[in-house]
Amino acid sequence: MSRVRTERLVNLVICLLSTRRFLTASQIAQTVAGYEHDEDDQRAHESFQRMFERDKAELRDLGVPVEMRVMSAFDTETGYRIARRDYELPDIHLEPDEAAAVGLATRFWHVRGLASAAASGLLKLRAAGVDVDPTATLPVEPVVAADPAVDTILAAVRNRRAITFSYRRPEDDEPAERHLQPWGAVSSKGRWYVVGHDLDRDATRCFRLSRVVGNVKAYGPSGRFEPPEDVDLASYVYGDETPSHQGKATVRVRTGSCAGLRRSAIEVHPSDLAGWDLVQLPYRDPGSLANRLVGYGADVVALEPPDVRRMVVERLTALASVKGGR
Amino acid sequence: MAISVSEHLPRLLAMVPYLLARPGIRVEEAAADLGVTETQLRQDLNLLFVCGLPGYGPGDLIDMVLDDDTVTITYHAGIDRPLRLTADEALALIVGLRALGETPGLSQDDAIDRALSKLESAAGDAASAASRVAVKLRTSPTEASRANALRAALEHRHAVRMTYYTATRDETTDRVVDPIRLLVVDGRSYLEAWCRSADAVRRFRLDRIDELTELDEPAAPPPGAGGDDVTGGVFKPGPGDLLITLRLSRSARWVAEYYPVESVTHKHGGDTEITMWASDLGWARRMVLGLGTDVRVVAPVELAEAVRHDAQQALLAYQE
Numbered sequence: 001m002s003r004v005r006t007e008r009l010v011n012l013v014i015c016l017l018s019t020r021r022f023l024t025a026s027q028i029a030q031t032v033a034g035y036e037h038d039e040d041d042q043r044a045h046e047s048f049q050r051m052f053e054r055d056k057a058e059l060r061d062l063g064v065p066v067e068m069r070v071m072s073a074f075d076t077e078t079g080y081r082i083a084r085r086d087y088e089l090p091d092i093h094l095e096p097d098e099a100a101a102v103g104l105a106t107r108f109w110h111v112r113g114l115a116s117a118a119a120s121g122l123l124k125l126r127a128a129g130v131d132v133d134p135t136a137t138l139p140v141e142p143v144v145a146a147d148p149a150v151d152t153i154l155a156a157v158r159n160r161r162a163i164t165f166s167y168r169r170p171e172d173d174e175p176a177e178r179h180l181q182p183w184g185a186v187s188s189k190g191r192w193y194v195v196g197h198d199l200d201r202d203a204t205r206c207f208r209l210s211r212v213v214g215n216v217k218a219y220g221p222s223g224r225f226e227p228p229e230d231v232d233l234a235s236y237v238y239g240d241e242t243p244s245h246q247g248k249a250t251v252r253v254r255t256g257s258c259a260g261l262r263r264s265a266i267e268v269h270p271s272d273l274a275g276w277d278l279v280q281l282p283y284r285d286p287g288s289l290a291n292r293l294v295g296y297g298a299d300v301v302a303l304e305p306p307d308v309r310r311m312v313v314e315r316l317t318a319l320a321s322v323k324g325g326r
Numbered sequence: 327m328a329i330s331v332s333e334h335l336p337r338l339l340a341m342v343p344y345l346l347a348r349p350g351i352r353v354e355e356a357a358a359d360l361g362v363t364e365t366q367l368r369q370d371l372n373l374l375f376v377c378g379l380p381g382y383g384p385g386d387l388i389d390m391v392l393d394d395d396t397v398t399i400t401y402h403a404g405i406d407r408p409l410r411l412t413a414d415e416a417l418a419l420i421v422g423l424r425a426l427g428e429t430p431g432l433s434q435d436d437a438i439d440r441a442l443s444k445l446e447s448a449a450g451d452a453a454s455a456a457s458r459v460a461v462k463l464r465t466s467p468t469e470a471s472r473a474n475a476l477r478a479a480l481e482h483r484h485a486v487r488m489t490y491y492t493a494t495r496d497e498t499t500d501r502v503v504d505p506i507r508l509l510v511v512d513g514r515s516y517l518e519a520w521c522r523s524a525d526a527v528r529r530f531r532l533d534r535i536d537e538l539t540e541l542d543e544p545a546a547p548p549p550g551a552g553g554d555d556v557t558g559g560v561f562k563p564g565p566g567d568l569l570i571t572l573r574l575s576r577s578a579r580w581v582a583e584y585y586p587v588e589s590v591t592h593k594h595g596g597d598t599e600i601t602m603w604a605s606d607l608g609w610a611r612r613m614v615l616g617l618g619t620d621v622r623v624v625a626p627v628e629l630a631e632a633v634r635h636d637a638q639q640a641l642l643a644y645q646e
Contacts, residue, residue, distance in 0.1 A: 002329065002330065002331055002334070003373065005331055006331050006334045006335055006338065006373065007373055007376065007377060009331065009335050010335065010338055010339070010373075010374070010377040011377050011378070011380075013339065013405070014377065014378060014379055014403050014404055014405060015379065015380050017404050017405070018379055018403075018404045031380035032380060033377075033380075033382055058331060058332070058335075061332065062332060062335060062336055062409075062412070063409060063410065063411075063412035063413075063452075064409060086410070087407075087409060087410065088407040088408070088409070088410060089407060089408045089409065089410045089411065089448060090410075090447070090448045090450070091448075092444055092445070092448040093444075094441060094444060095437070095440070097437035098437050098440050098441035098444065099441070100437070101423060101426060101435070101437045101438045101441045102419060102423065102441050102445065104422075104426060105419055105422030105423040105425070105426050105441075106418070106419065106422055107422075108421070108422035108425045108426070109418055109422060114414065114417070114418045115418075117412070117414035117415045117417070117418040118415070118418035118419060118422060119361060120336055120337075120340075120412075120415055121411055121412075121415030121416065121418055121419045122419070123336075123337065123340045123344075123360065123361070123408075124340055124408040124409065124410075124411060124415065125408075126340070126344055126359055126360075127340040127341070127342075127343040127344040127347070127407075127408035128343065128347075128407070128408050129343075129347040140429050140430070140431040140432050140473070140477065140507075140508040140509070140510065141507060141508070141509050141510070154414075154417065154455070154458075154459065157455070157458045157459075158413055158455050158458070170579035170580050170582070170583060171576055171577070171579060173592075173596060183458065184457075184458035184459055184460065185458070185459050185460075186459070186460045186461075186462065187425070187459075187460070187461045187462070188460075188461075188462040188513065189462075189512065189513030189514070190511070190512025190513035190514070191512075191513070210583065211583075227458070233458070233459075233460045234460045234462050237462075252643075257496070258496065259491060259496050259497050259498045260491065260493060260496050262498075263491055263498070263536065291616045291617065291618055292616055294615050294616055294618065294637075294640070295612040295613065295615045295616030296496075296612065296615075297611070297612075297615055297636035297637070297639060297640045298636060298639035298640040298642070298643065300640075301640075301643040301644070309644075312644075313641070313644050315618050315619065316637045316640050316641045316644070317637075317641060318618070318619040319615065319618070319619060319633060319634065319636075319637035320634060320637040320638040320641055321634075322619065322622060322630075322633070322634055322637075
């Protein structure tokens with residue numbers, strides 16, 4: 001069945017590409033193989049019309065630009081053709097190294113839908129005469145985490161449709177239903193984010209896809225919103241990154257230990273105390289530095305500044321009294 | 327199994343210009359390029375044989391010379407060029423190329439930029455959706471310079487000597503490795519190499535390589551070493567690894583997002599229980615201590631005791 005339909009669609013494309021004038025549905029029925037029927041037979045004609053509608057929709061879904069025109073003021077019948085210049089991929093010549101880069105770019109996608117779009121795009125380039133050696137590699141391979149929702153989100157971005165999903169921030173006990181006009185998606189450090197206008201909060205928001213519970217669903221009609229022009233999507237994901245306070249802490253570190261701290265040290269000196277070194281560390285947030293220092297247990301002693309020292313002692317005191325097990 | 331029209335038609339439409347550009351191509355090679363079996367390709371060609379211009383007589387139908395090994399299109403019935411790229415196809419290729427351009431070790435590769443601009447111009451309007459997707463890998467300058475140095479070593483097929491920080495054991499060691507490939511997985515760059523001291527394939531995070539020298543010596547990783555599929559992540563628990571169970575209070579739930587966890591259970595009262603693999607007790611101690619009191623060790627008991635003992639010992643220094 002599907003072979004018959006495929007055959008008919010190939011013939012339809014060939015016919016509409018070869019015609020300069022617009023062909024009416026009944027002209028198409030008379031010329032294109034697979035549409036033959038008795039036009040006087042009402043049922044047969046209706047079934048042809050349904051078939052033709054479905055075929056046109058299929059071609060449009062696949063990106064085949066079927067042009068439509070009402071023939072004249074006197075003749076209200078619609079005509080169809082495919083303009084060759086809208087159909088054809090423009091000439092493209094890629095040097096071997098450029099083709100290798102394109103081949104590798106297709107491997108970026110492990111998301112199912114876009115992986116197949118990448119493969120069919122590559123096929124079209126090959127059809128345009130570009131030779132992509134499937135074994136060509138660059139010495140670096142980027143692999144990006146798959147997130148099945150990316151597909152749905154990108155389709156909604158393109159069609160400018162709103163999306164809804166259940167979202168659970170780590171600090172929330174229950175997921176909340178969110179509604180968003182998606183402007184775009186950002187992949188950063190192996191995570192995917194969607195940025196857009198949050199309809200519940202009436203503000204720009206960014207959502208991490210790994211926090212979405214269940215499926216993302218598009219709703220409502222297409223073209224319902226206009227994303228802002230030239231929006232810098234990534235800046236919504238990173239937020240304000242200017243470092244706040246930058247400080248320098250002094251800690252005593254047991255000789256031969258704490259390789260991780262020493263790597264980020266500004267300076268390391270032997271200390272007055274035998275078996276210990278004095279290490280100066282840059283830090284931004286005293287709390288996170290304190291956590292990091294506590295991680296090294298008795299191999300490190302926080303000396304300066306006083307607030308870091310105090311935080312370390314507080315954390316250690318609490319940990320020293322924790323009962324383990326269930 | 328029946329193929330869907332949406333899969334089959336684009337392939338058939340691309341197949342004609344593809345073959346047209348390569349007269350006398352081997353069926354085997356064409357099938358591989360088009361991503362189908364030889365049998366499927368022959369079935370496709372048989373279908374195209376009966377398609378063509380209205381009239382459908384000899385001279386109207388797509389025609390070709392097809393023998394046991396090769397195929398040549400002799401009449402294309404007007405399908406001599408592929409269909410333009412759809413928005414999804416343009417998006418997938420353009421975003422993929424941009425991600426490559428952001429990849430440390432490749433960012434100076436002008437082939438990527440050239441390919442990108444040619445593709446953008448060929449895709450036309452279809453390329454506009456690609457501006458709605460940003461890919462940022464955000465590598466540090468150190469990581470980028472390591473990647474460039476390692477890429478050079480890979481191209482020269484030379485071994486490298488490096489000083490590497492092993493976070494699990496909190497130690498820095500010198501070693502000579504035979505590079506196999508560079509990987510960027512989930513935004514982090516790794517060198518996959520044969521490590522001569524470990525006598526095994528190891529992956530090294532570029533941001534933990536402190537010193538790096540390319541040697542004159544050729545790299546000689548054992549044949550077949552490395553190249554494993556890393557799409558599921560680089561971390562796989564080994565036999566010596568320790569499964570630990572932690573209880574997180576509300577404010578520490580981020581831990582479950584930050585570390586690769588095996589399971590997450592939400593408890594009454596807002597607590598969350600997670601299980602995760604730790605490569606050894608030392609690493610687990612440092613991690614748990616650094617998380618503070620919002621995280622409590624449930625299992626194993628020896629870890630809970632080690633953490634309490636470490637904290638008690640560390641406190642002595644402050645009680646002088």
